[in-house]
Amino acid sequence: MEVLEAIRSRRSIRRFKPDPVPERLLLEILDAGRWAPSGGNIQPWLFIVVKDSKTLKLVKMFSPGLFGDPPVVVAICSDRKRAREVGGKLAEEYLSIVDCAMAAQNMMLAAHALGLGSCIIKSFSAQAIRKVLKLPDHVEPELLLSLGYPDEQPQPPPRRPLEDIAFLDQYGEPLLKGGGEG
Amino acid sequence: MEVLEAIRSRRSIRRFKPDPVPERLLLEILDAGRWAPSGGNIQPWLFIVVKDSKTLKLVKMFSPGLFGDPPVVVAICSDRKRAREVGGKLAEEYLSIVDCAMAAQNMMLAAHALGLGSCIIKSFSAQAIRKVLKLPDHVEPELLLSLGYPDEQPQPPPRRPLEDIAFLDQYGEPLLKGGGEG
Numbered sequence: 001m002e003v004l005e006a007i008r009s010r011r012s013i014r015r016f017k018p019d020p021v022p023e024r025l026l027l028e029i030l031d032a033g034r035w036a037p038s039g040g041n042i043q044p045w046l047f048i049v050v051k052d053s054k055t056l057k058l059v060k061m062f063s064p065g066l067f068g069d070p071p072v073v074v075a076i077c078s079d080r081k082r083a084r085e086v087g088g089k090l091a092e093e094y095l096s097i098v099d100c101a102m103a104a105q106n107m108m109l110a111a112h113a114l115g116l117g118s119c120i121i122k123s124f125s126a127q128a129i130r131k132v133l134k135l136p137d138h139v140e141p142e143l144l145l146s147l148g149y150p151d152e153q154p155q156p157p158p159r160r161p162l163e164d165i166a167f168l169d170q171y172g173e174p175l176l177k178g179g180g181e182g
Numbered sequence: 183m184e185v186l187e188a189i190r191s192r193r194s195i196r197r198f199k200p201d202p203v204p205e206r207l208l209l210e211i212l213d214a215g216r217w218a219p220s221g222g223n224i225q226p227w228l229f230i231v232v233k234d235s236k237t238l239k240l241v242k243m244f245s246p247g248l249f250g251d252p253p254v255v256v257a258i259c260s261d262r263k264r265a266r267e268v269g270g271k272l273a274e275e276y277l278s279i280v281d282c283a284m285a286a287q288n289m290m291l292a293a294h295a296l297g298l299g300s301c302i303i304k305s306f307s308a309q310a311i312r313k314v315l316k317l318p319d320h321v322e323p324e325l326l327l328s329l330g331y332p333d334e335q336p337q338p339p340p341r342r343p344l345e346d347i348a349f350l351d352q353y354g355e356p357l358l359k360g361g362g363e364g
Contacts, residue, residue, distance in 0.1 A: 003188045003295035007214045007288050030348050030357075032189045034341050036287060039304055041339045045347060052351045077353075094279065095304060098325065101283035102302075105218060106189050109291070113185035120219055120284075122277060134352040143280065157223045159216045165227060166212050169234045170316040171259075175212075 001113040010108055011156060013117025014067035016148030020051075021072045025114045029147065032110035033076070033103035039095035044083040045103050048075040048133050058132045063144060065123025070146035074107070075129065076100045081138035100142040107145055117150030183295040192290055193338060195299025196249035198330030202233075203254045207296045211329065214292035215258070215285035221277035226265040227285050230257040230315050240314045245326060247305025252328035256289070257311065258282045263320035282324040289327055299332030 030047050038044065050056055050073040059073050060066050066073070078096035087095060104120050111118040121144040129141045166175040212229050220226065232238055232255045241255050242248050248255070260278035269277060286302050293300040303326040311323045348357040 001185050003183050003185050003291050004210065004214060006185045007217050007292060010217070010219075012219050027344065028186065030344055032186060034344065034347065035189050035192070037192075037194050037290070037302055043342050043347075046353075047348045047357075048353060049348060049350050049357055055351050090304065097276065097279050098283040098286075098302075098304065101280040102287040104280075105284040105287035106291075108219070109185050109288075110189060120280075122221055122272065122280065132352075134354065136353065139353060160225050162209065162212055162216065165216065165225070166229045166231060168231055169237050170314075171228075171230060171318065171321060172316065175229075175231055 006109050006113050010112040011154045012119040013150040013152065013154070014119055015150070015152040016068045016070045016117065016146070017151045018069070018071065019149050021116060021147055025116060026072065028114060029107050029110045030074070032106040036099065036102040036106045038099040039091055040087045042083055042086045042091055042095065042099065044078040044080070044096045045100050046077040046079055046139060048077060050075065055132060059129065059144070062128035062132065063121060063124035065121040066144060066146055067119065068146065070148040072147040074145040074147060075133055075141050076104055076143045076145060077135065078140050078142050079138060080140050096140065097142060104143050104145055111147055115149070116147055119146045121146065188291050188295050192294040193336045194301040195332040195334065195336070196301055197332070197334040198250045198252045198299065198328070199333045200251070200253065201331050203298060203329055207298060208254065210296060211289050211292045214288040218281065218284040218288045220281040221273055222269045224265055224268045224273055224277065224281065226260040226262070226278045227282050228259040228261055228321060230259060232257065237314060241311065241326070244310035244314065245303060245306035247303040248326060248328060249301070250328065252330040254329040256327040256329060257315055257323050258286055258325045258327060259317065259321050259323050261320060262322050278322065279324060286325050286327055293329055297331070298329055301328045303328065
């Protein structure tokens with residue numbers, strides 16, 4: 001699937017078929033995550049692949065933002081200790097989040113290109129997820145990514161038009177005026 | 183360009199040709215950004231496209247992490263007020279960062295697919311960038327994205343192997359054992 005097409009046609013999927021995610025595709029998706037850039041090349045990400053049905057049930061119970069019954073949930077975590085040691089406070093407190101989010105976007109696009117659906121989730125109890133996945137103190141659960149074969153074809157939620165969100169050289173100065181080639 | 187190929191072959195570019203970025207490609211890249219998912223569909227992102235040479239010089243002066251002389255820098259900002267009003271404290275303080283990072287990853291992949299190079303940058307003085315770009319208090323400069331035709335073909339920095347970063351069902355439990363199909 002072509003990049004721009006994938007970017008525009010990816011949807012957040014909240015209903016999944018029960019079919020398992022083939023291991024080969026799962027590994028392709030994780031691999032896409034680790035090819036994201038990271039601040040200072042710290043690569044703080046850790047991917048905890050949840051497939052065990054009991055663990056999935058617990059994860060779902062503590063994640064109000066997780067919809068449907070995905071056969072796989074990947075907990076995208078950051079090693080905050082690694083981040084701090086290599087990149088200091090900025091890396092620990094900010095870049096860890098950015099790096100995991102960029103990896104997540106790669107993973108969502110890869111999943112989509114491979115015919116799978118996904119949804120990124122932040123609405124979960126970090127404390128509970130920590131316990132369920134046995135995370136040590138220095139590992140922060142940043143985001144959950146549900147994965148599976150989509151059982152819906154949602155319409156894209158409307159996007160704010162570029163006219164409202166893009167400026168030229170300073171805030172408030174419209175980028176789009178004539179709309180011609182530059 | 184195919185998605186998985188783009189994800190793996192994208193590099194952070196720190197030397198640019200002086201050629202301008204065609205307006206049509208720039209708009210494709212910004213459009214890719216706004217197709218990222220966002221928490222609660224808040225779409226907190228604002229893109230300030232810096233092309234004016236005096237403004238570029240100022241941005242560069244206050245951004246130690248910005249290398250080369252890109253003809254365009256996009257300041258990816260978040261509207262923290264919008265985020266708070268729609269999504270509360272979590273959106274204001276966390277999702278704003280995640281959403282802008284996911285948009286940034288889309289933009290880097292789109293740029294790469296269109297033959298352009300980019301680099302994501304956090305090492306800048308937020309206070310100075312705020313002044314230069316006349317950002318109101320509620321708009322936070324999250325990341326800078328340099329854009330232009332690449333004048334280098336860097337080797338990928340080594341990635342941590344999946345064996346080190348991927349676990350199964352709980353932290354510490356290796357995902358990769360037999361390496362077969364699941």
